[in-house]
Amino acid sequence: MLQRLRVTAFAVMIGAGALVALAPAAASAAPQKPVxxxxxxxxxxxxxxxxxxxxxxxxxxxxxxxxxxxxxxxxxxxxxxxxxxxxxxxxxxxxxxxxxxxxxxxxxxxxxxxxxxxxxxxxxxxxxxxxxxVKKTLDTKFASFGVRPREADRGDVVKVFGRLLADGKGYAGQTVSLQFRGRHSGDFREVARTTTGKDGWFGDGVRIRTSGTFRAVFAATAAAKGSVSDLAGVAVRRPNADSRIDGFDARPEPVDKGDRLTFTGTLKAERRDGLAGQRVTVSFRAAGSSRWEDVTSAVTGRDGRFWASATAVASGWWRAEYAGTRGVNGSVSDADWVTVEQPAPPPAVSRADSRIIGFNAYAEPVKRGKYLRFKGRLQIADDDGWEGYSGKVGLYFKKAGSKKWEYVKVFRSGDSGRLYVKARAWDSGRWKFVFKGDDDTYGSSSRTDYVRVTRR
Incomplete structure (x- = not known):
């Protein structure tokens, strides 16, 4: 009896183990559903x-x-x-x-x-x-083709634009070749490639270096025939040349109030010597002021030189200004300071007469730009006759065909009254000495002497 109980217990234990071993398999995931x-x-x-x-x-x-x-x-x-x-x-x-x-x-x-x-x-x-x-081959053409601006400076970027049509409607998403031919070239070359946008419009910037002609080209595809636009020209402007005013001078310095000032200088431009036939304005800015005022003007001669004059009123700065012209930029000279002095009151006693004798300009004729020499003698009246006098004398010039005397330079005579000075000659004309007088003497002028200036 005891033996049967042991066998039964053992069988029960084996069965329980089998159930435990089978438990993981029974708990595994359900099969994957078919994809x-x-x-x-x-x-x-x-x-x-x-x-x-x-x-x-x-x-x-x-x-x-x-x-x-x-x-x-x-x-x-x-x-x-x-x-x-x-x-x-x-x-x-x-x-x-x-x-x-x-x-x-x-x-x-x-x-x-x-x-x-x-x-x-x-x-x-x-x-x-x-x-x-592709159901059929489309007919294409360009519309509104052009370039803007039509004139540009060398190196500027111009916009080339237009519209590509297919069977009369805007043709989007298509490649367009932009081509250019220089004025002196026989062949077009591609300079840009662009794609048409909505409604067939296209445009691109192209840097331009020479005058010429643009066109647009659409190459044929399986869906559309090729086409070439009309021509659109562009002109390249030559850049403006810079100008400058050399050697501007206001003289004499100092000057008495009410006396005349003379202004000289030379207008030049890049790639040229003197710039002829151009108006130059002379302006003044009084001491303590910030405002420039136009006073006088002159037109440049063949070599770009100019002469102008004005009455001295107050101390201040003088300058010359050129406004520019087509192809040439304007410019302003350096400023030149001039001190204006109050003239001395008239003398209480009578003054002696003066004269300038023996005036001569030599050697003549003279080559343009070379020095002329001038001599003479300044004298004043004395009880015993005429005697040499030391005074401030000015040299003046009047160009042939002109009615205006131009101041050139000032110097002093020797104690004996001897006058000697030299100056460059640029144009044919007349020369003279002028003594304006002083507290003791009246002024006087020499005779005039004509000198011909040669170009060779």
């Missing part, structure tokens, strides 16, 4: 008509029990390539996967697709075909 894939939808539907330009198609794949989906496309001639990552959207028991692809006018024909769904070690796929077609 399913539906057909691929294409919008717009096949055939995709690219006659009017590129078309973007949307591909949709429906799957069930899949973790991932991919879509590959193969052109009429070529291999499968992925369209990229698909967008996942749950739809009840299914999942919708979407992606897009842009189709051009080439290549056309029958394309293939391969959709694949994977999950839990399972894989399902769906395949098929669709067509990309």
């Amino acid at each position: 399913e894939i539906g057909r691929v939808l294409i919008s717009p539907a096949s055939p995709l008509d690219v006659t009017g330009g590129p078309v973007t198609a949307t591909f949709t794949v429906f799957t069930k029990n899949a973790d991932k989906a991919t879509l590959q496309l193969k052109p009429p001639v070529g291999v499968y390539t992925s369209i990229g990552e698909l967008t996942r959207t749950p739809v009840r028991d299914w999942v919708k996967w979407t992606g897009t692809r842009k189709f051009e006018t080439s290549p056309t024909g029958t394309w293939s697709y391969l959709a694949t769904a994977t999950g839990g070690g399972q894989e399902k796929s769906a395949s098929g075909t669709f067509d990309v077609v």
Whole structure:
């Protein structure tokens, strides 16, 4: 009896162990549900008509029990390539996967697709075909082609623009070659490549270095015929030359109030010597003032030199200014300070008469730009006759054909009254000495002496 109890207990223990061993298997996960894939939808539907330009198609794949989906496309001639990552959207028991692809006018024909769904070690796929077609060849032409601005400085950027039409409508997404031919060149060359936008408009900036002509060219495609625009010209302006005023001088310095000041200088420009026939304005700024006022003006001669005069009123700065002309920029000279002194009151006693004798300008004729020498003698009346006198004497010049005497320079005679000075000669004309007098003597002038200036 005891033996049977032991056998029964052992059997019960074995049975319990068997149940324990079987427990993990009974608790394992349920089998993976089968992966399913539906057909691929294409919008717009096949055939995709690219006659009017590129078309973007949307591909949709429906799957069930899949973790991932991919879509590959193969052109009429070529291999499968992925369209990229698909967008996942749950739809009840299914999942919708979407992606897009842009189709051009080439290549056309029958394309293939391969959709694949994977999950839990399972894989399902769906395949098929669709067509990309050009229904007819479009007639193209350019409209509103032009360049702006039509005149530009060398190195500026001009905008070349226009519109490409296909069968009378704007043709978007097309490549247009912008070509240029220089004024002295026989061939067009491509200077830019651009793409038409909405309604066929296009435009691009081109740096211009010479005058010439632009055109736009559209090369023929499977969907459209080629075309060439009308011509649009552009002119390159020559850059303005800079000018300058050399040697501006206001004299004499100092000067008595009410006396005349003479202004001289030379107007020059780049790539030229003197700039002739241009008006130069002489301006004055009084001491303590910040304002310049125009006082007088002069027109430059053949070599760009100018002469002008004005009455001395107050101490201050003088300068010459050129406003510029077509092709030449304006300029302003350095400023020249002149001190104006109050003239001495008239003498209480009578003054002696004066005279200048023996005036002579030599050697003559003289080559242009060379020095002339001037001599004479300043004398004053004395009880016993005439005697030499030391005084301040000015040299003056009047150009042939002119009515105006121009101040040249001032100097002093010796104690014996001897006068000697030299100055450059630029034009033919008359010369003279002028003694304005002083507290003891009246002023006087010499005779005039004509000197011819030669160019060689």
